[in-house]
Amino acid sequence: MALLPVVTVGDPGDEVLFKAAQRVRDFGPGLHKLLDEMLETMREAPGVGLAAPQVGLGLRAAVVEYPEDEEDPDSPKRVYEIINPEIVKKKGAEVGQEGCLSIPGLAADVERGWSEVVLGTRLTRSAGLLAAIVAQGLVLAVLAVATVAGILGVGWLVGAGFDPAPFLAASAIMWLFGCAVAGVTSLLGAVTLSRAVAGGIAAGVLLLMYLMNVVAQVQPDLAWLADFGAFKYLAVTELVDEAIVPWASIAVFTVVAVVGWVASIAVFRRRDLLA
8 A cells, every 4th residue: 555645734735624525425445445545644654543634635534543542552553444424422521632644743732522422434344345245236136127128028019929937037147147247346346446447357358258259159160269258158048048047157157246245345354454
């Protein structure tokens, strides 16, 4: 991870320190990368807290690290990643000396609540990714059903009288294929901490496999290329026309999806532990 430049008062662009920060709305890999880099920057400074505006980003996000037992500086430290915080309750008052990385060399007595309740978006990375995985599965299911509904609708309009059963079964295969792609993409996103990079790699690999499948069909001498692509194993035509259930394809797509998603959650959880 890279160290981020800390904006101090008097620097060009220091107006970000005096403006109200915006709510965080994108909880993707980019946010996790930012938090990791903020934590590393804070430790290098060194400091006990760092907010996104202090590194030039007007977002309501901060990292905090201090000993679990404030009276014992050698006690284990705990890291807090705080997103969209709001102080909803304050009790009592106490004065303590505080400093700020954006105002180096200056410390002052600041009055804080003796007890303050802060609400924020709970950011447990593995839990957030799990929610995203569930959303991926639901969206893919809707797309698969919508595709079948469109095919059956067109068939009804032209009087083709399609049997819906094989098409529904085919939609399940397509859904599993989509889940496999989503699982691999999620793992790439967890590793690279970049949706753009993960999506680009996944799209490039899919395009390459599709081209390999096309070449294998038009060039019999290169039919072996299809074995290295996923599209060969969709077997939707055999399922619809001949009612042959591709159990091997179902197993492969399921395993790839589950392994990809579980591995991505493990990577995110590992990042939490490292923090």
